[in-house]
Amino acid sequence: MTIPENSPHRSFSESFIASLYDLPDGERIRTCLQCGMCGGVCPFGYAMEFPPNKMIATLRADVFDWVMKSQSVWMCISCYACAQVCPSKIPLTTTLMTRAKEELLLAGNVPTELQQALENSQRYGNVLGQSQRKRADWTKALKYPVPLMGQDRKSADVLWFVGDYGSYHPRIQLVSKAVAQVLAALGIDFGVLGPDENSDGDSQRLAGERGLFETLAAKNGQALRKYKFNQILVTDPHAYNAFKNQYPALGISYPVKHYTQFLVERLDQLKPLLKKAANMRVAYHDPCYLGRANDIYDEPRQLLQAIPGVELVEMSHHHTTSLCCGGGGGGMWMDGFQWEKAQARTTNWRIKEALAVKANTLAVACPYEPPRFEDAARNIREAAELAVKDIAELVADALND
């Protein structure tokens, strides 16, 4: 790797590896031991021709074009499991895997399913391909008011960034309504952006579409600058990751909290309101972008334990070893592609883990998860009684109103 940057003899492997060095901690890739732990811990490692360790081997052997010709990288669900276990502390997810997807995208090697989500994001500002004008339609005819910034108010203490799924997906709209109910119960002064809100873009970025991410971020930045508020509240851990770790470099810098953090800060006020006792044995699924990506493990559990009648149990994969639902890094939009390659879904595996600890409720805190886990539960006979609930829904259910 001593060939100068402008040499015409520089191979694709060399220019690719040089681009990794430009990323934070990217140079750590030099220290790869080829131990294979990344490929072993990866939930789809067995279905990849080139798991991360082999990708690094092809780089060293100057045959990275083998990786570029395969669709192996599209099995990466950006779950941070590889980066978490790497003994050399190589940030594999944010460097190698994301950069490889960027190159595949530029080369036109894109699964058709993913293309649709990216095109929707480009044109409509949301992955579901819905009209932006209808983004706040879920707030109509609610018992709990959800003020629209611009229309109902110019300033608020809290700006709630609802997200694509929270705004449009019928299942996740139920979670949004639960959050609205809890915010109302706490008397929070808040507002939402409605039609001015665009997709946070983080999963599109991790699916290799950095330009699209920047475009969406710029639109959100422009919308946010119109209003006065003290902090951003997010319901989606991917939006949390965007606001916390990516937007500041683009000049969009606000204090941001995931709703589990936000509610735990107000636990003294919230706890007396949670009066309806339930009889629940709850297994909590750590979302990748709260847990491994952002080290938020305690607040969701504290919140669950504040609900009367909740007995919290841990599944075999929990905290840093949590098992991804398969939706990260573009996986949310490549269900058919994943099935074709792996003939398995991580969600089915996860449901069985919840059953193994005799949970009757699987609690989640990310909008990708309820539909994914509910679909899996429908396919498993023993899971007929297992409820999949966002923590916000469990909190709202316990409110005495």
Place this chain on the structure above:
Amino acid sequence: MDIAVVVKLVPDLVEELAIDESGAALDTSYLRLIVNELDNHAVEQAILLKESAGGQVTVIAPDLEGVDDILFTAAAKGADRLIKLTGAMSGVNNYALSNSLAAIIREIKPHLVLTGVQANNDLDGSVGPRLAALLGMAYVGYVSGVTPANDSVKVRKEYSGGLVAQVAVRLPAVLGIQAAGKPPRYVPISKIRQMSKTARIKDQPAGDLDAGNGAAVKHMFKPEMGTHATMIEGEADEVADRLIAIFKEQDIL
């Protein structure tokens, strides 16, 4: 093989459509335009042909909201020349549009003219055949795949009843595309942005937009709800008996 692709912009059906006060046109205040899906396939087919047989691809589109983006996206896919048809393009009919396009295409002298076989705002699919008539070229519509041969192309054409034909077409010719050989490709935003800085769009006046004898819309309305349905209530057996009686009355059984 030099190819000209004709692209139209049509109402985006993700937004709800409303009829304006005249009662004969769409309310444009909330209307968003999008590239006609089949024209997008025509662009893809042109790029696929360029990749296999070489040549220049020219994309022509009327000057309407969003047209620059559509042209730069085509350039990012591999189109060489971009032409914007300027003038009063809003609501222009296919008769006038084909006349203007024919004049431009005569100057370009392509071997092949591709366009979507129809669009969601006309369904009469008259642009392709009319262009062929004006240019004195052959026309084949409902094409789903084109393979280059020497001075001809082989096209795959679908017929009803699941029949597929392979047709040899001598060039020059106009093809109405139903589907490209492969689904239209994705272009990363970074490539489109790059094109918007480096590619040049040539403005070409549409000239006299004579609507001629083309069809004009007199009255536009949403489909009316039918009132002829009868709900049959009762137990399954009763409902079945009643249905059989009705079928007999109507001479269906």
